[in-house]
Amino acid sequence: MKPAMMEYYAPTGLDEAATLLAEAAADGGKVIAGGQSLIPMMNFRLVRPPVLIDLGGVAELTSMEVTGSHLSLGAMVTTATVASSSLVRRDWPLLAHAATWVGHDQIRNRGTVGGSVVHADPSAEMPAAMLLADARLEVRSATGSRTVDAADFFWGYMSTALEEDEILVRLSLEIPPPGTRWGFREFAQRHGDFAEAGAACLLPPGGRPRVVAFGAADRPFRAAETESALAADPAADAETLRRAVSRDAEQAGVADRAKIRLLAAMVLRAAAMARD
Incomplete structure (x- = not known):
């Protein structure tokens, strides 16, 4: 059509x-x-x-730079650029890695980080990465601009805090401290498909772990129980993490037990990748 x-x-x-x-x-x-x-x-x-x-x-939406302790991405930066950028690989390697999971080459070459975030598909990688990064999103309208935290941006299935007359302009991610370990895993039936379940994990030295799950609920969500389990014991065993993920998933409204088991498997793999 x-x-x-x-x-x-x-x-x-x-x-x-x-x-x-x-x-x-x-x-x-x-x-x-x-x-x-x-x-x-x-x-x-x-x-x-x-x-x-x-x-x-709009050329001003395609800039990418480090400003102080933050990585700044224009909303029109493509996922292919993020995946291949030496700047992103150096300062936010998890983001560069997550971008390689987005669709296929053709999609990454055209699709933008900002477009994916605004579309807010709960199975998409870029919204999950922004939530993990505690990103700050600058939005603009004809009457002014404002900044929205990623935690407040995603409201539900393909629903966000963006008003009808607003444009996402820029995404700002604080650069993790040196020595931060990370992991990212997702499962899809075919390469390039949207994830049925996925997880991203950051383990900053001396800081609280961050874990985001996606693909299972109506939006990506921080897995607070899992973060607490890893904070209490960075070497937490698989059963402890499975129980924590199950509680997180239920709190996020996930009722399908098979989906929760799949999500737990992705969290375990992401955590293992970060701990290796």
Whole structure:
């Protein structure tokens, strides 16, 4: 199928894009980043935006730099860039590794970090990575800008704190301290498919472990019970971690016991990778 008829705009600046969206948002206008999620939905006519605002020409959204103790990513940075960047590999290797799990080469070359985060598929890698990183998300509208913590951004299945007239501009991730160990694992039926369950783990030296689970609930979630188990005993045995993951999953609304077992297996593998 083909998308419904629409008006198409290709702004070259962020202010121009925000102004266009302010005028179109009330009628269902949308911005498009890499289009790897929105275009298929438009082709199937699941969404029919009367106005489409292409952010591909907004150069200020493609920057990537280290500012002080933070890695700053423009929302239009592609996942392929994240996966291959020596800067990301040096300062946030888990993020670079997670990006390699996103779809296939064609999808990573077009799909953007910001687009994945805004789409908020609960099985996607980039939202999970942002939650793990305690990222801060800068969003902009025609009337101003604000910053949202990743913990407050994901509201539910493909639902976020982003208002209809707002554009995600930048993602800021605090760089983990030297010596931080990490692990990332996910399971999918076929390479490139969305994960049925996945986990990411950070073990900072002298700090509280961070564990995020994804693919099982309506959004990625911090596994607080699992984090506490690892904080109490970094070498916690498999059964202890399985029980902790089960409690975390139930608190996140996961009722399927098979899904919880699969999620526990991914957490165990991510933790083992971090501890090796």
